[in-house]
Amino acid sequence: MSLQSSEDTLKLYTTKKEFFIGKRVFTDRGRYVSNRVHVTFQIEMRKKRSANGYYYWGIYVNVNAPVPLECDVSFNLDSEQNKVHECCDGIIDQGSDEIGIDEFIHHGYFMLKSSGFFFKKEAKITVKLTFSCTSKADEELYEPIKMIQSNEWCKRLQNHGKKILSLLLEMHLLKYIHKFFITLESPVIAAMLDNENFIEAQTGEMIITDFGAGIVKAVVDFCYGEDISDIMDLTDCAVDILMFADKYDMKNLKSAFEEYYCKKLTRDNVGKILEAADKANAVTLKNKCIAFIQNLPTEQRKDIANGCKSLDYELRQLFM
Structure with a gap:
């Protein structure tokens, strides 16, 4: 996880991860949940029917944090021919919370062979999560503290x-x-x-x-x-x-x-x-x-x- 800082603002923490998801997940199960990345977040994709009768895949991050966080998330689904890029933001409450997009990609378009989203029957999803603490006191809680004696x-x-x-x-x-x-x-x-x-x-x-x-x-x-x-x-x-x-x-x-x-x-x-x-x-x-x-x-x-x-x-x- 990389760390960016500014004298006038709360620190921003950024983590980025690529997920390779088998096509069978999207055709057979209707849901994908990743393993937790470090102890920071996991992604989830769920298939749901929209008001117009079409099926879409939603994508979400479930974040676990000791303090409330302001989060900005970007999702990228890439192929040689096409790219889907969506962003969202929100407040993650202390503990576990979720933010995401309900209609990230149309199911039919996603599965279409000519769209090229699956290479060797895997789709690559890139998630970039940037978050900052909502107060200086919370920032101090989130910052790593050494547990070490001072005696050299x-x-x-x-x-x-x-x-x-x-x-x-x-x-x-x-x-x-x-x-x-x-x-x-x-x-x-x-x-x-x-x-x-x-x-x-x-x-x-x-x-x-x-x-x-x-x-x-x-x-x-x-x-x-x-x-x-x-x-x-x-x-x-x-x-x-x-x-x-x-x-x-x-x-x-x-x-x-x-x-x-x-x-x-x-x-x-x-x-x-x-x-x-x-x-x-x-x-x-x-x-x-x-x-x-x-x-x-x-x-x-x-x-x-x-x-x-x-x-x-x-x-x-x-x-x-």
Whole structure:
């Protein structure tokens, strides 16, 4: 995805994709839905009958976004002999929404062999989607944020010294790491490795059974000063990272998590993040979630309250 910017306007984001669609889809099924492109959009084509009795193919983009977006879309259907080009625009609401054209191309013209739209029984549709945020606050939410420690010594030291602690996940070796890094971040792990009464201190191994490999790797990468924002954008994984930080008293990771998600709350993720913040006693983030939910419309607040089954009754009643 390319990025264009202007000092006086909200940033414009543009993504372009070509779709090659088999002819059989249009003759047999009457509908085409693409796989989602990245996590940004998918296209859909639907056959429908117009008021004049003719059949047309409509074309649409279904966009999923954490904030409302202003969208401009262009659709191109190309052949050597002909070209169909149509544009539309609209506002995409927070979450998933659709814009498009009901009568993009006449079915008979589309299928006509002399029109040449199908090459080797495939038609090429090019979609270009340009969108911008509707407010500066939404733009900041949509902008990527790094989840990384500010301590440069992590990177300076990570290639020095012997890696004397091995992390195992359900008895499979995940990776060797420096004991110094993990114990500096977690007093719980430090106590385990410094006390000869613990098996971890005796073997130099730490077996983890209640978190997946991706979560443990992300935590280790964070300790080494790496950016883990990619996995943080997956809400379920992010929640597990916070639970790991809470279990092993990793205050630095927990604080970074709170700072990150205070800027990344959306209607879709705020319920899960609130439940996690409540369990981990992440007070700043918890209060931010509560304030965010209370600013939503009544029905949305109720939906979130009903979905947060782990919250105590009094807290859920704040949103009803």
